[in-house]
Amino acid sequence: MKVAFVTDSGTGLSVKEVEALGCYSVPLQISYDDVSLLENEDINVDGVYKLMQEGKMLKTSLAPVGKIEELFTRLKDEGYEKIFAVPICSGLSGTIDAMQMVAKQVGIDFDYFDNHVTAMVEKYMVVRAKNLYEEGKTLDEIKVILSEICDTTNTLLIPNDLHHLKRGGRLTPLAATLGGLLKIKPILEINKKTNGKIDVLDKVRTMSRALDRTVEIMKKEILDGGTGYSITVAHVVAEEAGKGLIEKYQEVFPNAKYDLIKLVSVVGVHTGLGCLAVQYYKQL
Template structure:
């Protein structure tokens, strides 16, 4: 079995960074004013933050299907027969399904593990998978370890409003309903229990109280 390890820009790292780790990364898409950009390539995190502060509407989507197919074709030509992927979680994106479909079309075996979040956890999981494989661990052992990592993590979000998240359909119904309540600052989270969708963890009246809630929660779990 010759495995290519694949992730996406949800990790917050560039394609060049992952190439240095021997891992392949695909850019998620960010649409601004009708123009689509490759995340971490021609639109960077500071750009996204500037658009958010300026209340510029943005949409996100999975990597371009043609780019996924091109990558997998090149991997097959290099002698890889298996794709091991840890993309952004299925609760936020259909990237996993697109990767699996592309692999199947090319006759490549596909192994995908849901990180139930994104960012740091996603990056750590794909890196762990590659290191374990190189150390002689079996696929079953690797998948069990990655699931343990995912199960141990909880991503907490503090936002001023839910407009962007509601428009993208990435909230659970309960969390979305909070967006209509006045003077409520919901503390949001996503993890394995929420199946990678953003759910309400708590609701408070001010951002300072939301911050206090998060700090106290971290203390409770011993962070």
């Protein structure tokens, strides 16, 4: 069966960059005032951060249904019999539902895996799924492996404040009502346990303590000095702090693979300037 592996710009990549990896993608949307822009097509992450620094009130939304329909129709015309999608998680976006609806309209078989997050994990999973299929794994077998990866995955976020997250509705109701968190440093998490929604894991008084606390959390989950793990530190206009955080992690998890990136636009818009994040998973 000819299967197309599909994701979205939550990977941090453009449509062309994803296609270079043998997969397909649709762009999510960034909007402000009466302007709507396609992520990583009309505007890149630096452009988004610049708008944030200018004080623009940005919003995000799923890919235009027309873009999804255009892609799915093209894939069907190219002889693909099934689409397997690993997009941004359902806890953050309605992308999965939209893809299901469009696939039914277009008349192409559709399956998906909800990775309960986005960014580097989303990118890794869609490419891994494609490679596993080419190695002869069935889609059901692939979903089992992706689920095992998901079990090792966590994303911790340390925003400067919760104003952006509260405004965007990306916090769980409990977290959104804890107004006192605006005066301290919250540690947020998004993972399988939170069903892909951003929730409060802990709260401390200083940024230094918050960063130390992430190490304590990770030590309970990452064993063998990080062997087999990928650890990504992401930032929103806080590169030097991100570099320092990687150095801190390298002392504890010397065997892990590390990346320093700018936090993907569709997350950074909601976490705000100065946010630091760490995302980790075991490569299976």
